Amino acid sequence: MKSKVLWIQGITCNGNTQSFLNYPNMEYLLDRYDFLYHPFLDSSLSVNEALRYDKKFDFLIVEGAVSKEFIRAGENFYQSVKKLAKNAKYILALGTCAVYGGIFKEKDPKNITGVLYDKDEEKGLLKEFKDKVVNIPGCPAHPEWIVFVLDSLKDRGAVITDELKRPKEIYGYLTHHGCTRNEYFEWKVDSKDFGTKEGCLFYLQGCRAPTTHGSCNRILWNEVNSKTRSGSPCFGCTESSFPRSNMFETKTFMSIPADLPVGVSKRAYLTVTGIAKTFHIKRLKDRLI
Numbered sequence: 245m246k247s248k249v250l251w252i253q254g255i256t257c258n259g260n261t262q263s264f265l266n267y268p269n270m271e272y273l274l275d276r277y278d279f280l281y282h283p284f285l286d287s288s289l290s291v292n293e294a295l296r297y298d299k300k301f302d303f304l305i306v307e308g309a310v311s312k313e314f315i316r317a318g319e320n321f322y323q324s325v326k327k328l329a330k331n332a333k334y335i336l337a338l339g340t341c342a343v344y345g346g347i348f349k350e351k352d353p354k355n356i357t358g359v360l361y362d363k364d365e366e367k368g369l370l371k372e373f374k375d376k377v378v379n380i381p382g383c384p385a386h387p388e389w390i391v392f393v394l395d396s397l398k399d400r401g402a403v404i405t406d407e408l409k410r411p412k413e414i415y416g417y418l419t420h421h422g423c424t425r426n427e428y429f430e431w432k433v434d435s436k437d438f439g440t441k442e443g444c445l446f447y448l449q450g451c452r453a454p455t456t457h458g459s460c461n462r463i464l465w466n467e468v469n470s471k472t473r474s475g476s477p478c479f480g481c482t483e484s485s486f487p488r489s490n491m492f493e494t495k496t497f498m499s500i501p502a503d504l505p506v507g508v509s510k511r512a513y514l515t516v517t518g519i520a521k522t523f524h525i526k527r528l529k530d531r532l533i
């Protein structure tokens with residue numbers, strides 16, 4: 245039987261909707277899920293009806309940040325979400341704005357928040373529904389991540405999450421895992437120019453992948469690419485610290501990165517870096533093409 249899905253939008257740029265529409269196996273998805281409402285897909289309900297829906301259903305997907313004042317289709321959006329949340333079996337907070345407040349929270353930190361969390365603290369607007377919520381941060385979230393969560397909950401009734409309610413299968417990894425530049429990172433060969441194929445982007449170009457939880461270099465975008473593969477640093481968009489200023493810059497203190505790879509001590513980093521830099525491996529200094 246198809247699961248019923250209501251996909252509603254708070255304060256958003258549509259990014260997660262656009263990302264989701266790039267899912268390569270949409271036929272499979274539409275065979276398994278009935279979108280009662282989706283902003284872009286054919287739906288049986290209008291947005292007005294969706295926000296006032298009062299029957300039980302399976303998945304409430306909230307895209308975008310939430311505020312107590314925000315009005316959508318003539319309704320107070322926060323109150324609509326609360327009413328819908330009661331009737332939903334599962335709630336997916338989709339994208340960094342829905343999870344932490346994201347870029348919109350930066351503009352209005354007093355009023356705008358995520359569905360469940362306010363940055364790292366648990367004081368979002370739906371905390372009473374905590375047990376039903378799965379957080380899928382990302383700016384945007386990868387379509388495969390969304391479908392993985394939907395399928396896990398539909399088929400097995402559960403998904404293993406971390407302390408921030410993020411699925412471990414996706415966010416147990418760092419974005420650094422699987423990057424094609426890992427060898428440059430190990431030997432501390434830095435990329436000096438934007439957009440080149442060679443070198444690691446951590447030290448000179450602001451790459452946040454060693455401190456960012458996500459699977460962008462494991463589950464590739466459009467099945468072919470990732471930011472770091474195409475020459476752009478990871479901006480850390482799945483974390484509550486996103487966005488930050490100077491995204492192409494690595495903050496350092498006395499030449500040591502302010503944020504070190506997750507779980508790596510300053511001492512370990514300095515020791516390994518010091519040793520690696522004493523080797524000069526010509527192959528890694530040459531242009532690849």
Ligand code: SF4
Nearest residue numbers: 423444445446451453
């Ligand atoms: S570019 Fe970023 S993701 Fe790739 S190896 Fe360097 S730090 Fe890791």
